[in-house]
Amino acid sequence: MEIKEKENAPTNIVGKPLNRVDGPAKVTGAARYSAEVPLAGTVYGVLKTSAIAKGRIKSIDTSRAEKEPGVLHIFTYQNLPKPAKTPQQVEKWRAAQSYLPMQDDRVQYAGEPVVLVVADTLERATQAAELVQVSYQAELPIDSYLDPKAELFDPQTIQSGKQPGHTERGNPQAAYAGAPVKLDATYVHAINHHNPMEPAATLAVWEGNDRLTVYETTQNITGSQTALLDVLGLPRDQVRVVTHYLGGGFGCKGSVWPHTLITALAARAVGRPLKVVLTRKQMFTGVGHREDQEQNLKLGATTDGKLLALVHTKKATTSPWDNYTESNSKVINMLYACPSFGATYELARANVMTSVWMRAPGEAPGSFALESSMDDLAHQLNIDPLEIRLRNYADHDYSNDKPWSSKSLKQCYARGAELFGWDKRNPTPGQTRRGRLLVGHGMGTATYPVHSAQGTARVRLFADGHAVVQSGATDLGTGTYTVMTQVSADALGLPPDKIRFELGDTRLPTAPGSGGSQAAGTVASAIMEAAQDVWAKVVKMAVADKKSPLYKAKPADVKVELGRMFLAKKPAKGETLVAALARSGQTDIEGSASGKYGAGYEKQYFEAADSDDKKGGNPNQEKPGEKQGQGHSMHSFGAHFCEVEVDPELGTIRVTRWVGVHGVGTVLNLKTATSQLMGGAIFGIGSALMEETFRDPTYARYTNSDLASYHVPVNADIPDMTIEFVPETDPYINALGVKGIGEIGIVGVAAAVANAVFNATGRRMRSLPMTPDKMLEALRLPA
Amino acid sequence: MNNFSYIQADKAKDATAAKRDDKSAAFIAGGTTLLDLMKLSVENHDQLIDVNMLPFRGIESTKDGLRIGALERMSDVAAHPLVARQFPMVAESLLLAASAQLRNMASIGGNVLQRTRCGYFRDTAFPCNKRNPGSGCPALTGDNRNLAILGTSDACIATSYPGDLSVALIALDAVLTLENAKGKQRQVPLTKFYLLPGSTPQRETVLEPDELIVAVTIPQTEMARRSKYLKVRDRASYAYALVSAAVGLEVQGGTIKAARVALGGVGAQPWRCFEAEKALVGQPATEATFRAAAEVALRGAKPREHNAFKVEMAQNTLVRALSEVAAA
Incomplete structure (x- = not known):
């Protein structure tokens, strides 16, 4: 495959400072955030969270709360419907925290859900939650890696197994020991919380016992869907996750948290749409955080300032179950021309929930140490x-x-x-x-x-000159709706107001979540590829249509730019996609394709280049001596x-x-x-x-x-x-x-x-x- | 938060009588502190008595000084020309507090009755002697960065009043007018209004259960006119003071004739520094004098692990504020 997308990349609207297409809906209130979706019969859940960080629940007295008007259900570990599998039983659990509360009488962190009260109004649920009396047998918790009771351990792998816990390149210890200039400094990072404007919310509605729709505040609808179907034991097509708008996330909405799973489990028993919105206070113990940590960085250099060695160690707090910690060392390893590098991690289990990626996890604190040194x-x-x-x-x-x-x-x-x-x-x-x-x-x-990612998009071009473009991406509020409208507009040669871009629904083609800075590049590429699918279909129609200026042309000789098909060698000869489509009598035509981002794209590109005649932007030709297939950083x-x-x-x-x-x-x-x-x-x-x-x-x-x-x-x-x-x-x-x-x-x-x-x-x-x-x-x- | 009933009082007597008859009731004006504490279940009232219809309004010059109705809003008082001209430290203390939205809602009477921002007080899962007498004080060894170093006790180290206005008011010898259910009014100087925690940190002021704040009166003095409120905080706006200083000076021929000094953020109550004032009077208005007075002001401070910085910060803040007022 040539990089014709690049050559043809229309530049009319892409790149321009187009105002947000969702702006009017947001300022008028027409945009429905997940907790605002109006569903008839919705009931309200209020979580009561643990008053202790470690121990056991001795008793839960719901008698007063049950007598309150409007109270429908009070769930505790004793009566919350059991999941098909707990996260810890799921083979490949991808969410940050693998511990699901309300399964037994144990409490393992402060602010962990212990009771869910469901009532017909939020006020009644709030009042009833207040009246539930929970008594605890408290034990002494561990608060952090600095706690004298804490034991540091070598996790071998971090990010719950996704990243190595040890890195060594060259001989960093020896290089540091022999360096004429040595710096040795320790950096401390406080606990940070993401604090998006919009709190986390789950609105779960069941159809019967085996079809679930969740209106969720997630940066990753597919990730939420996967977690839900794993825990509920349902096939993928029976769990639908919808997130049309997000009021920020910064990473804390990129995972699946206990309140979502508990709400889904409870909603089945309630039999009505059940909505749970975390309070601001619960946001501090409900959706992860950037962990408390300290980094030591040893830097060895020559007297003229050239790096010889970087040795990085990190200590951090993690939860009782998961080896999550930000991978600070990656950025330190790659940023400079340093011949040797070593990194190790030490974690300590404490009575805290699992921390989670927060805007540039690893790179943000890692760069603080490196760039200070x-x-x-x-x-x-x-x-x-x-x-x-x-x-x-x-x-x-x-x-x-x-x-x-x-x-x-x-x-x-x-x-x-x-x-x-x-x-x-x-x-x-x-x-x-x-x-x-x-x-x-x-x-x-x-x-x-x-990062490497892939996603799919669907483009439906209508003969009246508008298009609906769909991809199961999310918009954190940062502009996915807008930039994908721009990409679609240029791909089809239509003005942006003739494009409707839809996202945030697992019924749409699957796209990566808004995390790891991968959504825009992936979804934009998928739209370009899907548009080309439409191009090819319309070109095929045009060359067979006597009324088309392109009649009897070879499809390979036809180029498409900004929605216009024309002969590559005679650009004046051509017509728009919409004109050809309108003449055909079809109301619309649909194309779909997947797009790749990062290493996957490059791999595809290499393989295509091998099978092609290697013209175009083959990296081997551009950079002689490069190993075939080695790829780029x-x-x-x-x-x-x-x-x-x-x-x-x-x-x-x-x-x-x-x-x-x-x-x-x-x-x-x-x-x-x-x-x-x-x-x-x-x-x-x-x-x-x-x-x-x-x-x-x-x-x-x-x-x-x-x-x-x-x-x-x-x-x-x-x-x-x-x-x-x-x-x-x-x-x-x-x-x-x-x-x-x-x-x-x-x-x-x-x-x-x-x-x-x-x-x-x-x-x-x-x-x-x-x-x-x-x-x-x-x-x-x-x- | 618990369920509660709500009534609106048309007359002061209705309000105070309702409060007298219901021990669990609370007055509500702007509600900017009360509703937060009720949502946190730190305060649980079964009845709220809305006093916003009462005639406790007006900002006017009287023979005793500037009289501000208790229901005047922070933003209106700050913007009033009399306040800005004659009592700059009062206007500054209001404008440096909270956010514009809160200042538009919060009343002067309610401001004086703000409650501590101590994290242990505001979370019912923690012990707290102020909220639950006898349960203990984790702040002594825990998160005490924002808490007090003066006037504290072993039972409580909260900055019981965390705000700004009362720091200025206490410096300027402001007087509160209170009215009870019998319709009887009394005058209480702010210096005698707040109570130190001692062994009863749950008692914060001398206000009786059936008493309402009607007005605050600030004597008009040279020191009020030549005054400043300086606030140090973690961010540039919308943050409680780590330390603040309210100072007023009367200087003649380079010599300090009279001085008013109070500190915020460091005391168990808004902290009037009488000894520091004495150290200033009769002395030349120089940095050395200010530094000596600042040391006196912090004498007896009892810093803890995370708030030890407040000693130096308060001294420096005081010196800065005095220097700027002297130079103005």
């Missing part, structure tokens, strides 16, 4: 921080010895430095003042991998530049300027993409400066589970930001050359802020968040 190295050797990164610029991926599919990091550095005025930075810390405030400039590198890259003001007496740190420049392949919509990268940076500033959930060491229970005391940035914390993209073409990653942008924006942000703080104060902040108390403490110590 690189700044240390630059300072120690009196080399500019940007220069030290250029000296260690990786011309290929050292972690797997593969060439990059594309990399525009040098351009990002250069453009970012220019926009920021990096050359005016004072390299000596603590020298720049603005009134009472200390001013500092810092930078950090961003990167995020192109695929990443997006970017650079952050940041200015902070530090109040040396009060300890407050404010970000006052921000420049982010990224190379992310084809940008599908300049406006939504800019918002994504800006949002990523703001998310990172939150984790850098204020986001922290405190778990009480005695009770293993959170003490600040609300949005007044769990601080996320407000407008006043964020300056005007400059976000730019450098032009980048990548033929290897998917049909449109799209790299995901959901996560790269946060990577390197915390380090950029910490590096700016160092430049402002001469103090190295290695514990996130960098709250005023920590800043004051650092300032009290000599620089």
Whole structure:
């Protein structure tokens, strides 16, 4: 297969800052979020969660609650219908947490569901839940890896088996020991919670005993469907999951959590549509978190700043059942030209729920350690921080010895430095003042991998000149509806308002979830492929139609661009897809196809190139000497530049300027993409400066589970930001050359802020968040 | 949250009588604290008495000072020209508090009665001597970063009033007018309104169960006019104070004639610093004086594991606020 999609990629609307197509529906309230779907006869479930973190339920007294008006059911571990299989019995359980509460009298974390009260109104269910009396036999819980009772262990694999727990490349220990310049630093990351605006919700409705529809707040409808059918013991076609709109997720809606499974089990017994919405407080113990962790990074370098060794170890808290921890080491392994690398993980089981991926899991905290240490190295050797990164610029991926599919990091550095005025930075810390405030400039590198994914789309072109395009993707609120409308419009040569893009329903063709920054590239590619299926069918009709200008042409000689078919050698001769379709008398024509993202796409491309005549963008021809089939390492890259003001007496740190420049392949919509990268940076500033959930060491229970005391940035914390993209073409990653942008924006942000703080104060902040108390403490110590 | 009934009172007497007759009732004005605590089941009232129809309105100059009706909203008071001109620290304390939406709802009387943000108080799964007397205080060894270092006891280290306005009011010798079910009014200076936790942290103010706050009156002084409220917090807006300082100075020829100093975020109640005021009066308005006064203000502080930073931060905040007022 040639990369004709790329050559033909229409540029009329793709890339333009089209306003969100779902905007009017959202601002008028016409958009129904999962908890807002109106179903006749809906009843309301309220969860009562555990008051202790470890122990046993001694008794549950439901007598008062049962007498309340409107109460229909009260479920406890004693009467909740049993699942066909618990998650732990499912062979390949893909969700983060494998423990399903309400199966017995044990309690293993604070905030675990223990009672589900169902009533005819939310208020009555709430009141009745209040009246259920649960008494516990409490045991002393373990609160974290820092708990003296905790035992650190080597998990061998992490992310519940999906990632290796050990990595070694070269001889890192020896290389570090022999390095003329050595840095050894430990970095601490607080517990973070995703806190999307929209709380998690499940609305489950059964038809009979064996057909279930769930209106769910999920980033991954197929993942939710799989988990539900595994637990319920149903075939795939009997569980339908629908998510038309999401109010953010950041990863916490990418897995399946107990409340969803419990609601589905309970709804069958209730016999009516059952809705459960987590409260904000329950969101802190219901949908995972970024785990508390510390990283040690040993960095060995030459005296001119070239890396010789990176040795990374991480300690973190995990749950009693799952070896989940973010894989911080991957980014440290691949970002620079470092000849040796080693990584190990140590986990400790504590009475907490399983933590889960949160925006750039691994890359975000991993880059904090790496990019802070690189700044240390630059300072120690009196080399500019940007220069030290250029000296260690990786011309290929050292972690797997593969060439990059594309990399525009040098351009990002250069453009970012220019926009920021990096050359005016004072390299000596603590020298720049603005009134009472200390001013500092810092930078950090961003990167995020192109994971491998595939998905399917269906395109139905109507003879009246509109189209319905479908794919079972989700829209986190970041713009899937909009960018896929743009891709479809260009693929069919129709204006965007003639496209209806539908997503969020497992009845639609299967697509990957919105996670790992893979949805946009995959679904866009699938739409392009499906549109080509339509093209081929219409071309076939046209060449057989006496009234068509293309009558008797060979289909192979016909090209299609922006919805118009024409002879490649005589472009004037042709007509639109819609014109040919209208003449045929058919009302519509349908095409479908799957699209690949990342390594899978490249593999397909290689195989096709082998069987073809190897013309076009065969990577072997473009890069002679490359091993056939070896493939590329695929990443997006970017650079952050940041200015902070530090109040040396009060300890407050404010970000006052921000420049982010990224190379992310084809940008599908300049406006939504800019918002994504800006949002990523703001998310990172939150984790850098204020986001922290405190778990009480005695009770293993959170003490600040609300949005007044769990601080996320407000407008006043964020300056005007400059976000730019450098032009980048990548033929290897998917049909449109799209790299995901959901996560790269946060990577390197915390380090950029910490590096700016160092430049402002001469103090190295290695514990996130960098709250005023920590800043004051650092300032009290000599620089 | 439990079920409750709701009545609207047209007259103060109806409201106070209803409250007298129902020990479990609560007055509701803006509801910005009360509804949160009820949703958390920290407060469980079977009846809410809406006092918003009562005539406790108006912002006016009187012979005793500026009189603000208890039902005036934070945003209206902050924007009032008299407040902004004559009592800058009051206007600042209001504008630096909460969010615009909350300030539009929250009443002045309710603000004075805000309750602590201590995470243990706000979660019924934890022991808490304030919520459940005698059950214990996990904050002593737990998450005490936002809690008090002055005026605490072994029973409670909460910043019982976590907000901003009362810090300014207590600095300026504001007086509350209270009215009970008999229709009788009394005046209570804010300095005598709040109670230290001692062994009874559940008792937070001298307000009787049937009493309503009618108004707050702030004496008009040079120190009120030349004043500042400085707030230090984890983010730039919508956060409770880690530390705040309300200061007012009267300076003549470089010498401090009179001073008003109060701290927020550090005391078991809004913390008036009488000793620090004494340390300022008669001294030159210099940073050295301010630094000495700040040390006096924090004397006797009892820091814990996570809030030890507040000593230095409060001192620095006080010095900064005094310096800025002196320079203004």
